Amino acid sequence: MRFVDEFRDADKAHALAARIADLCEPGRQYKLMEVCGGHTHTIYKHGLEDYLPEQITLVHGPGCPVCVIPMGRVDDAMALAAEPDVIMTSFGDMMRVPGSNGSFFDAKARGTDIRMVYSPLDSLKIARQNPDKRVVFMAIGFETTAPSTAMTVLRAANEGLKNFSIFCNHVTIVPAIKAILDSPDLRLDGFLGPGHVSTVIGCRPYEFIARDYGKPVVVAGFEPLDILQSIYMLMLQLANGQSTVENQYSRVVPWHGNVVALRAIGQTMELRPYFEWRGLGFISHSALKVREQYASFDAELLFSVPGVRVADPKACQCGEVLKGVLKPWECKVFGTACTPETPIGTCMVSPEGACAAYYNYGRLTRQRVKEATRS
Amino acid sequence: MCLGIPGEVIEFLPDQPDLARVNVSGVRRVINIGLLSDDPPKPGEWVLIHVGFALSKIDEDEAAAALEFLEGIGQAYEEELRALQESMIE
Numbered sequence: 001m002r003f004v005d006e007f008r009d010a011d012k013a014h015a016l017a018a019r020i021a022d023l024c025e026p027g028r029q030y031k032l033m034e035v036c037g038g039h040t041h042t043i044y045k046h047g048l049e050d051y052l053p054e055q056i057t058l059v060h061g062p063g064c065p066v067c068v069i070p071m072g073r074v075d076d077a078m079a080l081a082a083e084p085d086v087i088m089t090s091f092g093d094m095m096r097v098p099g100s101n102g103s104f105f106d107a108k109a110r111g112t113d114i115r116m117v118y119s120p121l122d123s124l125k126i127a128r129q130n131p132d133k134r135v136v137f138m139a140i141g142f143e144t145t146a147p148s149t150a151m152t153v154l155r156a157a158n159e160g161l162k163n164f165s166i167f168c169n170h171v172t173i174v175p176a177i178k179a180i181l182d183s184p185d186l187r188l189d190g191f192l193g194p195g196h197v198s199t200v201i202g203c204r205p206y207e208f209i210a211r212d213y214g215k216p217v218v219v220a221g222f223e224p225l226d227i228l229q230s231i232y233m234l235m236l237q238l239a240n241g242q243s244t245v246e247n248q249y250s251r252v253v254p255w256h257g258n259v260v261a262l263r264a265i266g267q268t269m270e271l272r273p274y275f276e277w278r279g280l281g282f283i284s285h286s287a288l289k290v291r292e293q294y295a296s297f298d299a300e301l302l303f304s305v306p307g308v309r310v311a312d313p314k315a316c317q318c319g320e321v322l323k324g325v326l327k328p329w330e331c332k333v334f335g336t337a338c339t340p341e342t343p344i345g346t347c348m349v350s351p352e353g354a355c356a357a358y359y360n361y362g363r364l365t366r367q368r369v370k371e372a373t374r375s
Numbered sequence: 376m377c378l379g380i381p382g383e384v385i386e387f388l389p390d391q392p393d394l395a396r397v398n399v400s401g402v403r404r405v406i407n408i409g410l411l412s413d414d415p416p417k418p419g420e421w422v423l424i425h426v427g428f429a430l431s432k433i434d435e436d437e438a439a440a441a442l443e444f445l446e447g448i449g450q451a452y453e454e455e456l457r458a459l460q461e462s463m464i465e
Contacts, residue, residue: 038378041448042444045447091426092454092455092458116458117458117462118426118427118455118458118459118461118462119407119426119427119428119462119464120426120427121407121427121462121464122427122462122463122464124464125463125464141426144379144425144430145425145426147410147428147430148407148410148425148426148427148428151407151409151410151428196379196423196425196430199379199423199430199431200430222441222444223440223444251433251434251437252423252431252433252437253431254431258410258411258430258431259413260409260410260411260412260413261410261430264410351448351450351451
């Protein structure tokens with residue numbers, strides 16, 4: 001456990017925090033976005049914001065794939081699941097995401113055959129065991145899970161499986177970051193790059209952020225000291241007027257990513273012209289669909305999908321939270337009407353969603369205390 | 376789903392070379408190692424598993440740190456681990 005202690009050492013954290021504080025220019029405010037929900041989780045759990053000088057604000061980004069699925073796609077999936085002889089399979093994280101007529105769990109309770117699986121390969125097994133049924137896998141996630149779906153499609157094709165398809169909702173992280181950079185709502189100074197996604201895509205896709213937008217990016221690990229170290233690296237670049245892509249998590253993330261995984265994605269999937277993200281709206285070239293060559297595994301072609309766009313619930317401000325414009329607790333329904341048990345918005349569903357992470361660790365940040373004492 | 380779970384490779388399945396038996400928190404499970412075909416792990420090496428696929432090789436210290444992180448997450452990790460235990464991909 002030497003390593004773990006090394007990455008949690010409070011003295012080291014304070015020493016890093018002091019070096020970060022030294023790099024702050026007087027009077028300047030810094031906004032740094034952590035893109036990945038896993039980072040958000042670590043930040044709240046360990047109260048990392050309390051280590052940072054007040055000039056630095058951490059903004060929680062859109063990197064939780066469950067959180068960005070729009071309601072319309074959940075409704076589409078439920079319509080697919082209700083087709084005759086269909087068995088829908090889904091990751092557990094997706095089961096509680098609300099559509100306009102409840103979640104997968106609600107549909108299951110109403111008698112729809114929706115089964116929770118750990119891996120897309122489990123769906124293949126269900127398809128083999130149920131040759132008279134049509135198994136549809138609800139494929140979601142960023143580049144972390146897309147290779148697994150791709151490999152599963154390749155395997156199904158190899159086996160000549162006729163009763164398996166995927167409802168493809170895979171999204172890609174880079175266009176979402178670009179949408180946030182182009183959004184007039186928010187001025188960011190730098191990014192903590194996602195850890196696991198980068199295992200697949202590597203660090204090079206972020207180079208445009210440094211080159212075209214002049215913002216530094218540091219791909220970060222998930223330990224508290226990883227995150228503080230990455231913030232230090234961002235602040236050092238800002239202090240020196242630099243903007244490059246650095247890899248703090250090189251013990252896991254190769255600079256060029258996982259070539260086999262990228263090849264599998266490229267072989268079976270292609271970019272959609274546009275895709276709707278919850279709260280962020282339509283983003284060009286931001287999601288994947290099944291390639292024509294594998295059309296017999298594309299549930300969107302095999303079944304009729306309603307494809308109706310459903311507006312998010314009015315009270316829910318997930319969009320603002322996902323873009324980092326609002327802090328979770330600033331949402332009107334946070335912790336009252338919207339809780340992890342009865343989520344209204346997706347950010348409250350996944351443990352990596354900013355709202356759920358904040359709710360579960362219930363941290364009263366300095367800012368909140370200040371606001372509370374002011375009013 | 377987003378959680379990367381560390382597992383120690385025990386052996387490869389003789390008839391299916393892209394599958395390996397791994398030890399995850401004391402539980403033996405079969406996972407797919409096809410995404411590491413450029414540099415396959417050897418028995419005794421550690422991998423980070425996402426939804427039944429090994430996505431990257433890691434060292435033992437990193438595996439210990441990742442495990443601690445997951446155990447700290449609590450319920451979500453327990454659910455993920457339970458799902459992994461029920462997973463039967465071979």
